[in-house]
Amino acid sequence: xIPDDLAQLFHEELRDLLDSLDRGLxxxxxxxxxxxxxxxxxxDLHTIKGNGAMFGFAELSGFVHGxxxxxxxxxxxxxxxxxxxxxxxxxxxxxIPGLLDGQAGTADARQALLSDLSAALSDGAAVHSATRVAxxxxxxxxxxxxxxxxxxxxxxxxxxxxxxxxPDLILAELQTVGAVGFVAETDAIPDLAQLDPSVCHIVxxxxxxxxxxxxxxxxxxxxxxxxxxxxxxxxxxxxxPMPAAPAIDTADxxxxxxxxxxxxxxxxxxxxxxxxxxxDALMDAVGELVIVEARLTxxxxxxxxxxxxxxxxxxxxxxxxxxxxxxTLRMVPIRSLVGRFRRLVSELADHLGKPVNFVVQGEETExxxxxxxxxxxxxxxxxxxxxxxxxxxxxxxxxAQKHSVATVTLSAAHEGTEVVVRIRDDGKGMxxxxxxxxxxxxxxxxxxxxxxxxxxxxxxFAPGFSTASQVTEVSGRGVxxxxxxxxxxxxxxxxxxxxxxxxxxEIALHMPLTLAIIDGxxxxxxxxxxxxxxxxxxxIVELPADKTNPDTTSDFLDVRGEFVPFLRLRAxxxxxxxxPRTQNVVIxxxxxGKVGIVVDRIISxxxxxxxxxxxxxxxxxxxxxxxxxxxxxxxxxxxxxxxxTLGHHQAGSAGHARGAAA
Amino acid sequence: xxxxxxxxDDSPSIRRMVAMTLGEIGYDVIEATDGRDGLAxxxxxxxxxxxxxxxxxxxxxxxxxxxxxxQTVSRGVPIIVLSTDSDDTxxxxxxxxGAIGWMVKPFDQAKLTAVLRKxxx
Numbered sequence: 001x002i003p004d005d006l007a008q009l010f011h012e013e014l015r016d017l018l019d020s021l022d023r024g025l026x027x028x029x030x031x032x033x034x035x036x037x038x039x040x041x042x043x044d045l046h047t048i049k050g051n052g053a054m055f056g057f058a059e060l061s062g063f064v065h066g067x068x069x070x071x072x073x074x075x076x077x078x079x080x081x082x083x084x085x086x087x088x089x090x091x092x093x094x095x096i097p098g099l100l101d102g103q104a105g106t107a108d109a110r111q112a113l114l115s116d117l118s119a120a121l122s123d124g125a126a127v128h129s130a131t132r133v134a135x136x137x138x139x140x141x142x143x144x145x146x147x148x149x150x151x152x153x154x155x156x157x158x159x160x161x162x163x164x165x166x167p168d169l170i171l172a173e174l175q176t177v178g179a180v181g182f183v184a185e186t187d188a189i190p191d192l193a194q195l196d197p198s199v200c201h202i203v204x205x206x207x208x209x210x211x212x213x214x215x216x217x218x219x220x221x222x223x224x225x226x227x228x229x230x231x232x233x234x235x236x237x238x239x240x241p242m243p244a245a246p247a248i249d250t251a252d253x254x255x256x257x258x259x260x261x262x263x264x265x266x267x268x269x270x271x272x273x274x275x276x277x278x279x280d281a282l283m284d285a286v287g288e289l290v291i292v293e294a295r296l297t298x299x300x301x302x303x304x305x306x307x308x309x310x311x312x313x314x315x316x317x318x319x320x321x322x323x324x325x326x327x328t329l330r331m332v333p334i335r336s337l338v339g340r341f342r343r344l345v346s347e348l349a350d351h352l353g354k355p356v357n358f359v360v361q362g363e364e365t366e367x368x369x370x371x372x373x374x375x376x377x378x379x380x381x382x383x384x385x386x387x388x389x390x391x392x393x394x395x396x397x398x399x400a401q402k403h404s405v406a407t408v409t410l411s412a413a414h415e416g417t418e419v420v421v422r423i424r425d426d427g428k429g430m431x432x433x434x435x436x437x438x439x440x441x442x443x444x445x446x447x448x449x450x451x452x453x454x455x456x457x458x459x460x461f462a463p464g465f466s467t468a469s470q471v472t473e474v475s476g477r478g479v480x481x482x483x484x485x486x487x488x489x490x491x492x493x494x495x496x497x498x499x500x501x502x503x504x505x506e507i508a509l510h511m512p513l514t515l516a517i518i519d520g521x522x523x524x525x526x527x528x529x530x531x532x533x534x535x536x537x538x539x540i541v542e543l544p545a546d547k548t549n550p551d552t553t554s555d556f557l558d559v560r561g562e563f564v565p566f567l568r569l570r571a572x573x574x575x576x577x578x579x580p581r582t583q584n585v586v587i588x589x590x591x592x593g594k595v596g597i598v599v600d601r602i603i604s605x606x607x608x609x610x611x612x613x614x615x616x617x618x619x620x621x622x623x624x625x626x627x628x629x630x631x632x633x634x635x636x637x638x639x640x641x642x643x644x645t646l647g648h649h650q651a652g653s654a655g656h657a658r659g660a661a662a
Numbered sequence: 663x664x665x666x667x668x669x670x671d672d673s674p675s676i677r678r679m680v681a682m683t684l685g686e687i688g689y690d691v692i693e694a695t696d697g698r699d700g701l702a703x704x705x706x707x708x709x710x711x712x713x714x715x716x717x718x719x720x721x722x723x724x725x726x727x728x729x730x731x732x733q734t735v736s737r738g739v740p741i742i743v744l745s746t747d748s749d750d751t752x753x754x755x756x757x758x759x760g761a762i763g764w765m766v767k768p769f770d771q772a773k774l775t776a777v778l779r780k781x782x783x
Contacts, residue, residue: 003682043717049746050676053767054679061768162760166782166783169780222780223763225762
């Protein structure tokens with residue numbers, strides 16, 4: 001029985017191997033002659049085959065064996081890599097996951113696929129059988145010796161000791177098959193002066209009972225460098241020595257030195273696979289530590305005890321180091337995602353009949369693991385869009401005097417405290433007039449509304465918005481840019497779009513480095529403290545005296561000519577007591593627009609460790625989490641996106657819908 | 663004293679599986695991810711036996727065995743190759759390189775145990 005964690009490891013590894021195989025095959029299409037790539041593909045196949053067999057997936061192993069056999073012709077140089085070969089190989093690769101979960105097609109279909117692959121590789125040569133035939137060692141035949149006691153004589157070969165052969169183990173095993181009467185002949189041992197202690201000079205003989213066949217003895221000597229003979233004891237007809245089949249006298253074949261060590265390449269850094277929950281647990285513990293450390297510092301400052309202060313400072317340094325180290329543990333290079341994208345773009349380009357060169361930059365860029373997983377879908381969507389709507393057909397491109405092969409670039413880079421993922425195409429770009437027209441038709445904006453270019457582009461993120469005159473099979477999946485935008489903002493990222501008609505479109509996803517710790521702005525509302533994500537804070541202004549009347553919970557603020565709805569947290573949270581004479585408005589912005597949040601007082605900025613709310617509080621919309629402050633008190637983290645929606649909703653119900661929507 | 667076995671395989675799941683079996687029988691286990699890593703760990707030693715894969719990045723199993731056998735510390739250390747291949751010429755080359763045995767994947771725990779008991783004790 002295979003334990004669960006081992007089975008999980010097997011599946012994870014298989015997924016990595018399939019990704020690597022994908023990458024290898026696609027790269028091979030670009031550089032068909034690269035021997036390193038061919039080796040890599042081969043090795044991946046080989047490992048998949050071996051692991052599949054080890055974990056009980058015989059059918060998978062057999063299939064991959066056939067795949068590998070077909071590919072052997074490439075490695076041996078007998079066949080060349082062609083796009084057709086890669087296409088078939090990718091299809092064969094796609095059969096592999098199905099063989100794990102029983103979702104596979106028929107065996108005949110797979111066999112046909114292998115036949116095609118093999119044919120593409122060998123001009124119609126016969127397919128190698130996909131079933132492996134293990135060659136059992138030829139068994140000794142029943143003969144007279146098995147009815148009599150036999151004499152076994154054996155000696156170790158010259159190099160046997162060096163190779164780790166242990167005569168004591170051999171003798172013990174012979175005893176277990178029933179051999180008795182062991183005699184060690186020491187005649188061959190030379191004088192001490194000539195003795196080579198690394199060579200065994202003893203010759204053993206023993207009696208083997210009837211019924212013990214040659215194969216049983218061969219089995220004993222399977223891993224021993226020894227020469228042995230087995231002869232019938234009694235009337236010994238033609239007792240000829242029988243060298244054991246697997247024994248090769250290595251003394252006559254010293255290790256060859258022809259193979260030079262391969263050129264030094266940096267060996268892969270050793271890695272440890274750890275379940276993600278353990279990292280989360282560690283992150284939690286470090287979060288607690290950071291909080292306690294803040295308390296300690298506060299206590300130390302109050303105590304004025306020099307020794308305590310010094311220790312607290314040291315703890316602060318250590319805690320920060322630990323926090324940073326823990327954060328990097330969760331970072332994985334974006335490369336792990338890219339394999340999937342290469343495949344997608346390649347297939348999509350073929351499907352749409354648009355030649356596309358897919359360029360990836362900054363694969364090494366690291367991002368929090370949870371973020372990377374959640375980014376996959378939005379990026380897939382954006383790539384689909386780029387290929388489907390952005391890139392023109394080769395004919396249109398020629399008409400526009402562009403290179404017939406389009407370029408789609410996926411790049412990732414660190415910029416300050418964020419990672420920016422960009423998806424860029426050199427296609428036809430977006431036409432602001434067309435977007436505007438569509439938005440008016442959809443009732444998103446008034447026909448006379450005056451919008452600048454970036455405001456117009458922002459419209460494509462509205463729910464249900466699509467300018468494609470006809471929904472194509474590729475992009476028409478009911479998921480719009482609004483979903484992409486919501487996903488990105490749910491991850492505390494933001495999305496930016498730039499487009500130049502005729503030149504192409506670029507979408508930049510600005511993502512925070514981690515989801516666990518943020519810079520927060522601490523504010524005070526009726527004696528309670530709240531944290532706002534600093535990334536969303538645009539500016540802080542004082543609440544004008546004429547707006548302090550709290551009869552309405554929401555109103556508008558004139559910020560340099562722009563009307564911004566605002567929300568009184570005191571009213572929204574139903575706080576008792578009087579507001580202070582001067583209140584501040586924190587203006588936050590997110591995809592939904594801007595909103596002012598009226599608070600009693602601004603306290604400070606501080607790094608906050610995000611603690612998730614319990615399930616009981618999951619329905620509390622305007623709070624995204626909590627954090628523990630230096631003094632041990634809890635501060636709730638405000639969900640800016642929700643507050644903006646809330647603010648606009650109230651503004652809308654107050655009859656200011658038009659102004660708020662813009 | 664517990665005996666130590668070095669496992670050289672680029673596949674983590676195979677390593678883990680072999681390591682688990684070995685742990686159950688009572689061996690200590692050192693793991694290496696390819697021939698180069700294996701060579702470094704084998705030379706650092708001490709180990710009582712080596713189980714190695716053939717097909718690995720950076721340095722394959724046979725090269726690893728050859729390189730290791732050039733060193734005196736390799737004396738008396740049995741090496742078993744664990745491979746998906748059952749090709750006889752490859753087996754022979756492994757023997758020539760200095761391996762003592764060849765096991766074809768897949769194998770079960772009982773078989774691996776039997777072989778180790780036979781070779782390493």
